[in-house]
Amino acid sequence: MGPVQWGDVPTWVAAIFAGGAAWFAYQTIKSQRQQISEQRQFIADQSTNLQLERSALHAAAEDRKWSQARQIRMHHRQAGVITDGQGNAVGPDHWEVTVQNSSGAPVHEVDVRFGSAYLAAEVYEVPSSAVHGPNPGERTIRPLHLLGAGRVIRFVSQHWSASTVHNNRPQLLFTDDNGVQWALDSYGKLEEAPAEGTP
Known part of the structure; x- marks a missing residue:
């Protein structure tokens, strides 16, 4: 090799x-x-x-x-008295709903509905010191087109039977200063409301 x-x-x-x-x-x-x-x-x-x-x-x-919507307060109570034939109280006969704008800007188109069909019979502008008191304020129209910052308004329902009062709880409707529509129910649930005419 x-x-x-x-x-x-x-x-x-x-x-x-x-x-x-x-x-x-x-x-x-x-x-x-x-x-x-x-x-x-x-x-x-x-x-x-x-x-x-x-x-x-x-x-x-x-x-x-x-x-802003979270700063709008609704205080509601059943008021008045319905009596039976013997004069015994059997229940309230209407709702009183007080709306307080605790925000720093106005809200618009403020209204209250009772149940799905009833609107307020009377509306009063009241001083902020009377949020929980009687109606000392000035009567106005509904819906209230402008509720300024710090202002208070009260809505009073029609007078009904006690069962109608119970079955037609109030709901607050308003538009915030940015044009968003809101609904606040009597249980404190706040949600954006659909615009009028939308399903």
């Missing part, structure tokens, strides 16, 4: 350069993959941050939207 043939110098040089080029290409591909992975992670982090910022902005906008 003869000596091993290792080739000539140019072949060796070419082989070394080819190996170096392959190693450099591998390192370049590896670096590019790492950069792509880092870019994807950066994009995912940015997307998450944007979603969090959008959520925070949406929550702040919703809070601002509800801010």
Whole structure:
């Protein structure tokens, strides 16, 4: 057996350069993959941050939207007395609903409905000191087109039987200073009301 043939110098040089080029290409591909992975992670982090910022902005906008409506107070009570044939009291005969604008801006188109069909029979503008008192104020019309900041108004229902009073609880309707319509029921549930004429 003869000596091993290792080739000539140019072949060796070419082989070394080819190996170096392959190693450099591998390192370049590896670096590019790492950069792509880092870019994807950066994009995912940015997307998450944007979603969090959008959520925070949406929550702040919703809070601002509800801010004034939450400051409108409704105090309601059953009043009057119905008596039976012997003069015994059997129940109240009407509702008195006092609305107080505790916000710093006016509200508009303020009205109260009793049940689904009845409207207030009498409306009075009363001083803020008489929120829980009788009706010392000045009679006005319904719906009240403007209730200024800090102002109070009282709605009085028709006089009914005790069962009709019980079955027709009051609901306050108003439009805030930004034009959003609201409904506040006698249990304290506040919700955005659909515009007139929408289902």
